[in-house]
Amino acid sequence: MTAGSGRPDGHQREAGGFETLAIHAGQEPDPLTGAVVPPIYQVSTYAQDGVGGLRAGYEYSRSANPTRTALEDCLAALEGGARALAFASGMAAEDCLLRTVCAPGDHVLIPHDAYGGTYRLFDKVLSRWQVSYRPVHLADAGAVRRALAERPARAVWVETPTNPLLSVVDIAAVAQACREAGALLVVDNTFASPYLQNPLALGADAVVHSTTKYLGGHSDVVGGAVVVSDPELGERLAFSQNATGGVAAPFDAWLTLRGIRTLPVRMERHGLNAARVADMLSTHPAVTGVLYPGLPGHPGHEVAVKQMRGFGGMVAFRVRGGEEAAVAVCGRTRLFTLGESLGGVESLIEHPARMTHASVAGSPLEVPGDLIRLSVGIESGDDLLEDLRQALPH
Numbered sequence: 001m002t003a004g005s006g007r008p009d010g011h012q013r014e015a016g017g018f019e020t021l022a023i024h025a026g027q028e029p030d031p032l033t034g035a036v037v038p039p040i041y042q043v044s045t046y047a048q049d050g051v052g053g054l055r056a057g058y059e060y061s062r063s064a065n066p067t068r069t070a071l072e073d074c075l076a077a078l079e080g081g082a083r084a085l086a087f088a089s090g091m092a093a094e095d096c097l098l099r100t101v102c103a104p105g106d107h108v109l110i111p112h113d114a115y116g117g118t119y120r121l122f123d124k125v126l127s128r129w130q131v132s133y134r135p136v137h138l139a140d141a142g143a144v145r146r147a148l149a150e151r152p153a154r155a156v157w158v159e160t161p162t163n164p165l166l167s168v169v170d171i172a173a174v175a176q177a178c179r180e181a182g183a184l185l186v187v188d189n190t191f192a193s194p195y196l197q198n199p200l201a202l203g204a205d206a207v208v209h210s211t212t213k214y215l216g217g218h219s220d221v222v223g224g225a226v227v228v229s230d231p232e233l234g235e236r237l238a239f240s241q242n243a244t245g246g247v248a249a250p251f252d253a254w255l256t257l258r259g260i261r262t263l264p265v266r267m268e269r270h271g272l273n274a275a276r277v278a279d280m281l282s283t284h285p286a287v288t289g290v291l292y293p294g295l296p297g298h299p300g301h302e303v304a305v306k307q308m309r310g311f312g313g314m315v316a317f318r319v320r321g322g323e324e325a326a327v328a329v330c331g332r333t334r335l336f337t338l339g340e341s342l343g344g345v346e347s348l349i350e351h352p353a354r355m356t357h358a359s360v361a362g363s364p365l366e367v368p369g370d371l372i373r374l375s376v377g378i379e380s381g382d383d384l385l386e387d388l389r390q391a392l393p394h
């Protein structure tokens with residue numbers, strides 16, 4: 001097996017190319033039966049050979065479960081991390097990570113355009129435990145340095161590309177600023193997926209995923225993950241995960257792992273279709289702006305070229321006529337299903353201000369009313385273009 005997969009970051013993987021790891025990491029044939037796919041260990045407890053005599057290290061499925069271990073080992077391999085932990089949702093992963101690394105009095109920098117649920121976690125939950133936050137334009141590494149100089153932060157929370165504005169953060173530059181300031185760098189890698197971007201190799205300390213999205217890939221399971229490069233932090237997280245209990249269920253872990261095996265081919269197709277959609281929208285008279293890191297005019301394009309393997313399947317755009325016009329377009333598509341979430345094989349359309357990002361209304365993170373977000377699926381590209389053309393005002 002050859003190491004590495006020609007990735008732009010030059011990061012070499014230990015045991016094969018990405019496509020190989022997606023199919024094999026953590027997924028050896030079952031030692032008992034030879035089953036080529038890890039079985040669903042739908043079990044809560046394990047027989048012990050005498051008190052404390054664990055057979056394979058498993059004692060209770062909140063602490064560990066073999067199907068979850070398979071998923072965690074695969075995720076660690078795909079992100080190039082020392083340890084991964086799989087959770088019941090992306091938010092459970094975020095909460096566990098933040099409550100492990102932060103204590104009352106700590107401060108965290110967050111994106112000025114963070115995912116609404118992440119903002120809500122900081123604003124409505126963690127603030128009550130005296131963990132404060134400050135939204136910063138993280139795409140501007142100078143602004144990050146200034147904010148860290150003004151007030152020390154325990155962590156900097158990066159999303160790149162962001163949800164829903166698709167802004168791109170230079171992970172290596174922010175990692176450098178974090179190292180100098182002694183802050184932990186967390187990157188929510190949900191939009192890119194590990195196929196397109198590996199933040200740990202660029203200097204991040206922890207990667208977060210909503211595995212609900214591209215990793216699962218089929219809109220049939222909710223899950224989350226944290227991957228870290230430091231085994232000691234991994235141990236602390238495993239302790240917290242067991243103590244607080246937001247673990248991925250065996251069937252959910254199995255479904256996510258099933259999705260991951262095709263992640264590379266799906267991401268390639270998502271990217272091809274999204275690029276076609278972004279190009280078409282860019283010249284459409286009803287569209288006032290397109291946000292897609294693959295477009296040369298996108299402010300984060302050069303950084304995206306440097307740190308990503310492709311530009312992904314998420315496209316946002318603004319329409320002439322304001323919020324009502326945007327809502328009307330969302331109601332007219334036939335193939336793009338109106339719905340929240342993203343990253344599945346089917347195309348979705350949504351109005352962030354009234355749907356996924358309603359929780360940031362009235363806050364500094366409020367998103368424009370004329371914005372539409374697309375999760376471009378892997379259907380026939382021609383059909384997707386035709387659907388959008390008929391939905392946009394002529």
Ligand SMILES: Cc1ncc(COP(=O)(O)O)c(C=O)c1O
Pocket residue numbers: 089090091092115117118159163188190191209210211212222223224341
């Ligand atoms: C970027 C990002 N991070 C985290 C989450 C939260 O994940 P989950 O919905 O699996 O809890 C989402 C969900 O939409 C997301 O888009």
